[in-house]
Amino acid sequence: MLKIGICCYPSxxxxxxxxxxxxxxxxxxxxxxxxxxxxxxxxxxxxYRNIFYHEVEVSDYYVFKYPPYDISLASKIAHVxxxxxxxxxxxxxxxxFAICAWLAKQLVGPQLxxxxxxxxxxxxxxxxxxxxxxxxxxxxxQSDAVTAVSDDxxxxxxxxxxxxxxxxxxxxxxxxxxxxPRVNESLRRExxxxxxxxxxxxxxxxxxxxxxxxxxxxxxxxxERPLKLLFVGxxxxxxxxxxxxxxxxxxxxVIFLGKQDDVSEIIAxxxxxxxxSEKESFGLVALEAMACGVPVVGTNVGGIPEVVVHGKTGxxxxxxxxxxxxxxxxxxxxxxNIRQRFSELAVERATTVFNAHKIASEYxxxxxxxxxxxxxx
Ligand code: GMT
Numbered sequence: 001m002l003k004i005g006i007c008c009y010p011s012x013x014x015x016x017x018x019x020x021x022x023x024x025x026x027x028x029x030x031x032x033x034x035x036x037x038x039x040x041x042x043x044x045x046x047x048y049r050n051i052f053y054h055e056v057e058v059s060d061y062y063v064f065k066y067p068p069y070d071i072s073l074a075s076k077i078a079h080v081x082x083x084x085x086x087x088x089x090x091x092x093x094x095x096x097f098a099i100c101a102w103l104a105k106q107l108v109g110p111q112l113x114x115x116x117x118x119x120x121x122x123x124x125x126x127x128x129x130x131x132x133x134x135x136x137x138x139x140x141x142q143s144d145a146v147t148a149v150s151d152d153x154x155x156x157x158x159x160x161x162x163x164x165x166x167x168x169x170x171x172x173x174x175x176x177x178x179x180x181p182r183v184n185e186s187l188r189r190e191x192x193x194x195x196x197x198x199x200x201x202x203x204x205x206x207x208x209x210x211x212x213x214x215x216x217x218x219x220x221x222x223x224e225r226p227l228k229l230l231f232v233g234x235x236x237x238x239x240x241x242x243x244x245x246x247x248x249x250x251x252x253x254v255i256f257l258g259k260q261d262d263v264s265e266i267i268a269x270x271x272x273x274x275x276x277s278e279k280e281s282f283g284l285v286a287l288e289a290m291a292c293g294v295p296v297v298g299t300n301v302g303g304i305p306e307v308v309v310h311g312k313t314g315x316x317x318x319x320x321x322x323x324x325x326x327x328x329x330x331x332x333x334x335x336x337n338i339r340q341r342f343s344e345l346a347v348e349r350a351t352t353v354f355n356a357h358k359i360a361s362e363y364x365x366x367x368x369x370x371x372x373x374x375x376x377x
Contacts, residue, residue, distance in 0.1 A: 002031045002367055003085055005077065007101065008092040010039035013204050014284035015119040018149075018172050019092040020044050025175075025360035027051045034080050038069070042261055054080050070096045077104035081112050087371045088113045090363075094122035095132060098139030105142075113370040116143040117170070118153055120281025120302070121208075127160045137161050144370045147363075150303030153281040168366065171306070172282050173359035174291040176351045179264045181293030181343065188269045191255055192228040197333040199227065200270035200294075202263055202285045203277075205235025213276040213322060215244060215254070220326045221333070222253060229254045232266060268292040271339065272332050278319060280304050286314070287354055290346035295339060297328045307354075313346040 004026055008019030020043035023033045027050035035041060038056045056076045058067040077100060081089065089104075089112060091097035098116040105112050116139060126132050140146055140163055147170045148154045154167045192198050199218055203209040211231070218229040231241070231254065238256070245254045260266060263285075267273065273289035275298035282303040286296045290307070296314035298304050308314040315328035332339045352358075 005086045005089040007097040010041040015092045074100040074103040078107040081108045090115045102142045113144045118148040149282040152303045173356045175356040179291035196226045197271040202232040205237040208279045291350035293343040295342040
């Protein structure tokens with residue numbers, strides 16, 4: 001049995017989801033998992049045996065213009081590591097977790113092993129920032145092991161930092177006990193008639209998601225046939241998007257569901273999931289859709305082509321090619337036989353290549369190698 005510390009953002013996107021689902025998988029295997037965060041990760045909102053939660057509290061002493069969150073986090077990690085005798089600390093996202101974990105390790109000692117998982121924008125966006133770049137490099141070099149969620153992210157990391165240290169690709173995973181094909185007919189009827197296919201987009205509505213492309217594709221096809229579009233999630237671009245929907249007179253057919261804790265049943269209602277991102281190191285939502293039997297139409301960028309196989313589990317286009325995005329989406333909602341074939345292949349790929357048990361075993365093996373010291377840095 002291992003004692004594993006996990007640090008992640010509690011509410012932000014896929015890295016927190018992956019970290020929380022991994023915590024559950026490890027706890028089910030009998031390991032003791034200690035989550036260290038400033039809030040309860042949203043996928044861990046109830047009691048799970050073998051999972052413990054340690055909240056980071058930040059001092060608000062009056063001299064601070066900016067409360068020193070990173071110092072408090074490092075100090076909490078060190079405290080949990082010492083009192084719980086952690087074997088390994090697994091941090092998700094380089095900033096600030098890997099740096100704070102390294103700082104904590106200075107207090108605890110070298111017996112605390114540190115694994116950093118790079119998720120995407122910690123490299124593709126934050127490493128462009130001169131004030132963070134060297135810190136990210138330090139975090140990568142000082143970790144006992146580094147993993148990244150796609151081959152493309154490994155390539156980007158090497159390109160950015162010229163690092164020679166091995167970075168291991170461990171794909172994100174999906175638990176098919178929760179994500180599987182099913183349509184709740186009465187739920188579906190609340191959003192669409194039988195003759196109306198449902199297009200869906202789920203994201204954190206950052207500019208990189210290009211949510212206006214989703215709307216454009218929808219509007220083009222909506223001119224030809226009845227259709228519904230469901231937007232799930234929330235984020236900074238959402239109000240602009242809502243205004244655009246209103247201005248174009250599409251409010252009747254575009255539904256905003258907002259932030260949802262459990263998207264498995266919602267995604268399963270969709271006929272096509274749209275992911276026209278500009279950057280995407282993996283695209284966890286594409287995997288969630290595939291596991292539910294929903295083909296994905298997206299862009300051929302970053303790690304998306306490692307998840308979605310063009311012409312088999314979805315279609316991929318060049319960034320911003322709205323004609324192709326529309327054509328492929330139309331094809332999937334028009335030809336039921338093609339959609340059905342894609343749906344079956346999507347489920348098969350999700351449940352084999354990205355199988356939760358398989359990927360959890362990869363992490364478990366890495367933890368043991370790092371703890372036993374037989375891991376090549
Ligand atoms: O910065 C973000 O977009 C959020 C970030 C996260 O923390 O979830 O997303 C990244 O990590 C996910 C989980 O590994 C990946 O599925 C997303 O593709 C990745 N986002 C980007 O690369 C834009």
